[in-house]
Amino acid sequence: MVHAPASKESDPAATGGEPPQPRVADPLPLGIAGFAMTTFVLSVFNAGLWGGLEAIPAVFGLAIFYGGVAQFAAGMWEFVNKNTFGAAAFSSFGAFWLSFWFLETQVELPPDIADTATAVYLLGWAIFTAYMTIAALRVTVAVFIVFVLLTVTFVLLVFGFFYSSDPIVHVGGYVGIATAVAAWYTAFAGVTNATFKKTVLPVGPLG
Numbered sequence: 001m002v003h004a005p006a007s008k009e010s011d012p013a014a015t016g017g018e019p020p021q022p023r024v025a026d027p028l029p030l031g032i033a034g035f036a037m038t039t040f041v042l043s044v045f046n047a048g049l050w051g052g053l054e055a056i057p058a059v060f061g062l063a064i065f066y067g068g069v070a071q072f073a074a075g076m077w078e079f080v081n082k083n084t085f086g087a088a089a090f091s092s093f094g095a096f097w098l099s100f101w102f103l104e105t106q107v108e109l110p111p112d113i114a115d116t117a118t119a120v121y122l123l124g125w126a127i128f129t130a131y132m133t134i135a136a137l138r139v140t141v142a143v144f145i146v147f148v149l150l151t152v153t154f155v156l157l158v159f160g161f162f163y164s165s166d167p168i169v170h171v172g173g174y175v176g177i178a179t180a181v182a183a184w185y186t187a188f189a190g191v192t193n194a195t196f197k198k199t200v201l202p203v204g205p206l207g
Helices: 028-046 053-080 084-106 111-138 141-162 166-196
Strands: none
Touching (some): 028 053, 028 084, 084 111, 141 166
């Protein structure tokens, strides 16, 4: 088998014995912060704290630009960094927020099937999040907690919409708020530790 010569970027000898550096800055703080804020605002409405479900259109701007475009871009940069987990997670959830905006604004479902259709839509995301939670066992404790809480959030919302139960949707909203707080901490830790170039806020490496 013929091997291509190693590039200077990947050859430790060419960099003074130092391991190769990522090609871009860590996209995790951006991606997970976009996810956190958008999840927080939507979950506040799902929980019925301010405005209730009728206030959900207020989240659409975040769903497009921050949870959607910015998070999807973070996923693309994770591809550049050869981080399979981050690429799959951020790209997928960026697409989730864009598809959420599309579903809520561009699709008119008959009222008698709207809740069931939404439940099936959320079920698909619950399945994706559940198997990503298993993969998160090799990332960090902070990321794992985010995915556990998000899986619970999706499952509660699936049941809430399937049974047209506002109380269950409200509980899903509260768990969603907890998910956003955990995600914000993870983003805070990522950007703070990178800026100070030392561990200021622990995330508990698992890999």
